[in-house]
Amino acid sequence: MPAGPAPRIQVTGRARAGKTTVRHALSLISAEETSAVDDPGRPDPVLDADLLIYVLPGASNATDRRILATLPPDRTLVVLNKADAIGLRWADAAAAAENHSAALQLTVHPVIATLAARTRSGTVTDADLRTLHRHRDHPDPAFTLAPDLFTAPAIATDTADRQRLLARWPLYGISCALIALRHAPTLPAVTLLQILHSASGIDPLHTDLHHRYEQAATRLGT
Numbered sequence: 523m524p525a526g527p528a529p530r531i532q533v534t535g536r537a538r539a540g541k542t543t544v545r546h547a548l549s550l551i552s553a554e555e556t557s558a559v560d561d562p563g564r565p566d567p568v569l570d571a572d573l574l575i576y577v578l579p580g581a582s583n584a585t586d587r588r589i590l591a592t593l594p595p596d597r598t599l600v601v602l603n604k605a606d607a608i609g610l611r612w613a614d615a616a617a618a619a620e621n622h623s624a625a626l627q628l629t630v631h632p633v634i635a636t637l638a639a640r641t642r643s644g645t646v647t648d649a650d651l652r653t654l655h656r657h658r659d660h661p662d663p664a665f666t667l668a669p670d671l672f673t674a675p676a677i678a679t680d681t682a683d684r685q686r687l688l689a690r691w692p693l694y695g696i697s698c699a700l701i702a703l704r705h706a707p708t709l710p711a712v713t714l715l716q717i718l719h720s721a722s723g724i725d726p727l728h729t730d731l732h733h734r735y736e737q738a739a740t741r742l743g744t
């Protein structure tokens with residue numbers, strides 16, 4: 523490791539973009555979450571850290587583009603968060619991230635921070651697995667489109683189990699797990715957890731962050 527102070531990291535973006543969730547998903551205990559860049563009552567936060575993580579909530583607007591244009595490209599990572607809400611499948615989120623990368627001239631990583639925050643600290647329990655298996659061959663594909671459809675009492679008698687599952691896992695993760703178990707019913711819990719972790723998109727972001735962190739540390743140490 524290079525000598526010198528540890529690089530400072532700021533996590534920024536609009537209100538409710540997912541700054542806190544992204545920070546947890548990356549286990550960035552020491553990173554600072556700034557005030558929202560679109561808070562009308564406050565001046566823009568001072569973005570002067572060694573490394574900046576800019577969180578977009580599934581889309582960018584004029585405020586995002588205005589701020590991003592002022593940030594140093596070599597110190598800025600852009601997260602296209604809430605990728606589960608972009609289009610119908612992961613490919614749609616990946617395409618949206620590529621479009622944002624081209625428009626912003628910055629690398630943009632599609633991520634589902636809520637799922638990544640769960641997979642990094644959680645486990646798939648036996649109870650989770652039992653509930654998932656019970657619904658793995660559910661005939662109605664719309665079942666996992668909305669929380670109230672997933673927990674509808676009319677579906678089966680295990681409403682409380684489905685509510686418990688939904689309290690533990692974001693709906694996108696449940697949907698991925700059901701598809702995985704439908705194709706491979708004998709999947710063990712640890713493998714299912716790995717699949718969900720991969721599905722969150724967090725690993726490429728984490729790798730890029732690690733790389734940028736090393737570069738920032740080198741800059742500080744020299």
Ligand SMILES: Nc1nc2c(ncn2[C@@H]2O[C@H](COP(=O)(O)OP(=O)(O)OP(=O)(O)O)[C@@H](O)[C@H]2O)c(=O)[nH]1
Nearest residue numbers: 537538539540541542543558603604605634635636
């Ligand atoms: N669908 C979806 N929702 C998400 C995701 N990440 C965060 N959210 C939700 O977005 C809302 C805001 O998340 P936070 O992490 O609190 O966002 P924030 O930018 O820290 O919000 P403020 O600090 O209040 O500005 C919460 O309801 C999260 O559960 C995601 O990947 N997908």
Ligand SMILES: [Mg+2]
Nearest residue numbers: 541542543555
């Ligand atoms: Mg927050």
